[in-house]
Amino acid sequence: xxxxxxxxxxxxxxxxxxxxxxxxxxxxxxxxxxxxxxxxxxxxxxxxxxxxxxxxxxxxxxxxxxxxxxxxxxxxxxxxxxxxxxxxxxxxxxxxxxxxxxxxxxxxxxxxxxxxxxxxxxxxxxxxxxxxxxxxxx
Amino acid sequence: xxxxxxxxxxxxxxxxxxxxxxxxxxxxxxxxxxxxxxxxxxxxxxxxxxxxxxxxxxxxxxxxxxxxxxxxxxxxxxxxxxxxxxxxxxxxxxxxxxxxxxxxxxxxxxxxxxxxxxxxxxxxxxxxxxxxxxxxxx
Numbered sequence: 001x002x003x004x005x006x007x008x009x010x011x012x013x014x015x016x017x018x019x020x021x022x023x024x025x026x027x028x029x030x031x032x033x034x035x036x037x038x039x040x041x042x043x044x045x046x047x048x049x050x051x052x053x054x055x056x057x058x059x060x061x062x063x064x065x066x067x068x069x070x071x072x073x074x075x076x077x078x079x080x081x082x083x084x085x086x087x088x089x090x091x092x093x094x095x096x097x098x099x100x101x102x103x104x105x106x107x108x109x110x111x112x113x114x115x116x117x118x119x120x121x122x123x124x125x126x127x128x129x130x131x132x133x134x135x136x137x138x
Numbered sequence: 139x140x141x142x143x144x145x146x147x148x149x150x151x152x153x154x155x156x157x158x159x160x161x162x163x164x165x166x167x168x169x170x171x172x173x174x175x176x177x178x179x180x181x182x183x184x185x186x187x188x189x190x191x192x193x194x195x196x197x198x199x200x201x202x203x204x205x206x207x208x209x210x211x212x213x214x215x216x217x218x219x220x221x222x223x224x225x226x227x228x229x230x231x232x233x234x235x236x237x238x239x240x241x242x243x244x245x246x247x248x249x250x251x252x253x254x255x256x257x258x259x260x261x262x263x264x265x266x267x268x269x270x271x272x273x274x275x276x
Contacts, residue, residue, distance in 0.1 A: 036215050038224050038249075043270030046211060046224055046247045073184060077174050077262075082220040084251055084263055086176050086184055109184045111176075111249055111265045113222055124215075125222055127249045129267030132181030 008076040008083040011121040012112055016069040016089070022061040028054055032115055032122035040127040042108050066094035081116035082124075089128065107131040146214040146221040149259040150250050154207040154227070160199040166192055170253055170260035178265040180246050204232035219254035220262075227266065245269040 011030070018026035031037050031050060039053040040046055041060065047053050070090040077084050089108040110128040114121040149168070156164035169175055169188060177191040178184055179198065185191050208228040215222050227246040251263040 036213075038213075038222075040224075040247050040249070040267060043268065044247075045245075045269050046226060048213070048224070075174075075176075075186070079220050079253060080218045082217050082222075084176075084220075086178075086186070086263070088184060107183075109178050109182075109265075111178070111251075111263060113249075113251065115217060125224070125249060127247075127265045127267065129178060129265065130181065130270075131183050132268075 004078050004083075005076050008078060008085060008114055008121050009074060011114055011123070012074065012076070012085045012087065013071070015112065015123060015126070016071065019057075019061065019064075020067055020069065022064065024054075024058055024061065027057050027061070030123050032117065032124050034124075037123070038125045038127075040129070042106075042128045042130045064093065066092075068092045083114040083116070083121060085112040085114065086110065087112070088131075142216050142221075143214050146216060146223060146252055146259050147212060149252055149261070150212065150214070150223045150225065151209070153250065153261060153264070154209065157195075157199065157202075158205055158207065160202065162192075162196055162199065165195050165199070168261050170255065170262050172262075175261070176263045176265075178267070180244075180266045180268045202231065204230075206230045221252040221254070221259060223250040223252065224248065225250070226269075 015030050018030060035049050037050050037053050038048050047056055072088045072090060074087040087110055089110055091106045093104050108128045109131055112123060113125040115124045153168050156168060173187050175188050175191050176186050185194055210226045210228060212225040225248055227248055229244045231242050246266045247269055248266040250261060252259040253262045
């Protein structure tokens with residue numbers, strides 16, 4: 001299964017690369033071509049449906065001057081044609097302001113679920129949530 | 139697939155019923171018996187591993203005087219032996235304080251991924267995140 005895991009991890013990395021580049025076409029290619037895709041951006045409500053999900057990415061990317069992801073703890077588990085990836089997004093970003101100079105760092109944890117299709121692993125669900133608690137253990 | 143969807147939605151409801159009852163045994167029975175289970179509580183970092191995940195639930199339930207979930211928008215999609223459930227948790231809770239009287243309401247969106255086992259659908263991943271944004275559409 002090593003090759004499968006590698007392919008899933010590459011598909012997962014592509015999500016963040018597309019976001020970093022602000023590339024709508026790459027973002028569209030990542031998501032599965034079905035209407036039951038689902039996306040939860042950090043702090044956002046649930047978005048369902050390919051058109052709605054892609055629209056949200058377009059808006060977010062249009063409002064992001066600069067963003068860079070350092071992924072840690074990436075783990076992919078495959079069960080037949082479904083892959084569940086969990087990871088930590090360590091984010092360096094510049095928000096859209098007149099000066100364009102304000103950078104922020106943030107930590108988000110994400111679940112990315114992929115389905116195996118004829119053309120590779122496609123994103124079915126993305127769920128990112130802000131890490132608000134300081135410690136890792138209760 | 140109607141029966142499968144019903145079974146998945148029942149398994150999903152059982153997660154919240156176990157939490158409402160503060161029942162550690164029911165919570166243990168819900169989670170898959172493997173070590174790659176994964177849990178992200180709202181605002182928390184990523185927890186992996188059955189022991190660590192169940193410990194977090196024990197701590198949370200021990201510190202919750204009262205909690206009630208009103209689930210909305212529950213959707214289950216099944217791909218072979220994996221089911222992805224998304225839902226909104228509308229929460230009424232009482233936090234553990236000396237008076238025990240303070241209630242709070244909150245909204246959380248959740249992804250719950252189940253695997254089909256010989257004994258039914260078992261929870262593989264739970265990811266809950268706080269809804270901080272007011273509107274549903276960008």
